[in-house]
Amino acid sequence: MEMLQYDFMQRAFCAGGLIAIIASVLGVYLMLRRQALMADMLSHVSLAGVAAGAYLNWNPTLSGFLTAVVGAVAVEYVRRSYKTYSEISVAIIMVGGLSTAVVLMSLNKSISKSFTSYLFGSVVAVDQTQLVLMAAVTVIGGLFFFLLRRPLYQMTFDEETARVSGLPVGLISMMFSVLTGMIVAAAMPVVGVLLVSSLIVLPASLAIRIASRFSAALLLAVGIGLTGVFTGLTASYQLSLPPGGTIALVLLALLLIGVGLKKAVRFVRSKSSHVAAADTEMHTYGPIPRLSGDSHNH
């Protein structure tokens, strides 16, 4: 692999790999909690933070990061009070973030040049600060998702029943939101503001369709994410295409192929085992057994 001799490509692969792992896992939870748009919204808000940071001469990476986290906390509060209107609040916050960013960036000429690199990503220009940030976020996120995997499973299925069975749903939900902000901010350099949700949503939406166990869905999402990012990076190097867009396109292609394959498999199976399936349905599952009738159940 000749491209890996270059420093910048090594960094790009490291950055892409780290983000692919953690963003894909996050995506599975976000999709199932019906918060798929949250990633998009936070990236727009985070951009305002980047612009503000550049304007005030702070480190834009860190200010963007902080803004995303604060935004995530705000969203969590909005979600709690207005459960039914979440889509509208997403749209409003997104517009607010992007418009603030555009205005702030126009005030500062030096950063306007790299405006597109924030919008569409510049993974080959990832610097040391960003790489360290990504590694830290991946470790924190990995620990969070591993240690809290069981409460998260319960909560993702249904928050009310989870709360009743004694889980600290509010606390975990808040931690999850903060982590979402961190991961979105860390993922921005890889594919940019406009495509962050491709890294988060696309691997998850395929994995959720295919997997029949929860852990399998998480692993599949990571596998799909890594495949997409590495293939996209290689293709963008070989064909001189912008990396962010190429990665997103590869992920989209993987999703379409995966969904198509699943439909095909299901079609073939239903043809061959139609009778058998109907048979199973009839004979292997019955009403709730009567305790008084047969006593072998207890």
Added chain:
Amino acid sequence: MLLASLKDVDFGYSDVPTLHNASLEVHSAEFVAVTGPNGASKTTLLKLMLGLLKPWKGKVQLARKRDDGSRLTVSYVPQQIAAFNGGFPSNVQEFVLSGVHSRGSWLRKVTEKDRAAAEKSLRQVGMWQLRSRRIGELSGGQKQRIIIARALTQRPDLLIMDEPTTGMDQESRAGFYELMRHMVEVHGMTIVMVTHGLDECRPYLDRIIELERKGEGGWKCCSTTLCNGHFVPAG
């Protein structure tokens, strides 16, 4: 032991209270049905009892500890869970097994005992054969049953269910009531259930709480009927 109580509780979703001066008590090892016409705030009453809603005024108490000081577990089977997350990537067995994690550490290993408990619950609701199905592929009635199976796997002290028999056929309902009676008598579980099918389940119940309409359109809790001489399954 008093597990849950409401005292002079008022609650409403708009300006007007829908529940007015509601008071009730649930003691351990009771099988209680809550009934009343549509819109009588039955679900609201359950949610208040569980602490999912905060009352406008009055006092709600839910026991936190058992007599021996260990944590009391409560399990809730909501209404219309059939509409749940269809794409949830999990199979029936994994889902029901997740019930065991409501006790003990979040990180402890799943033991053979846990698996046996999940299997038993699945067999009790007649869903063992469908254990490897994806939960999104199940019918409404089947979903209802695996939620009940998960709740049973939790081995709760207090099990609260909102119209659990919706979507069940008659034979299943009879089996279900027998199973619940068994849980109360043999395992000392306390069960509160919202239901419309009072005629069917009356023989199994200890007590019926009926929500009544009060003068100005709100609902008032609660007339309590004691059911004596309930049906005991033979064998």
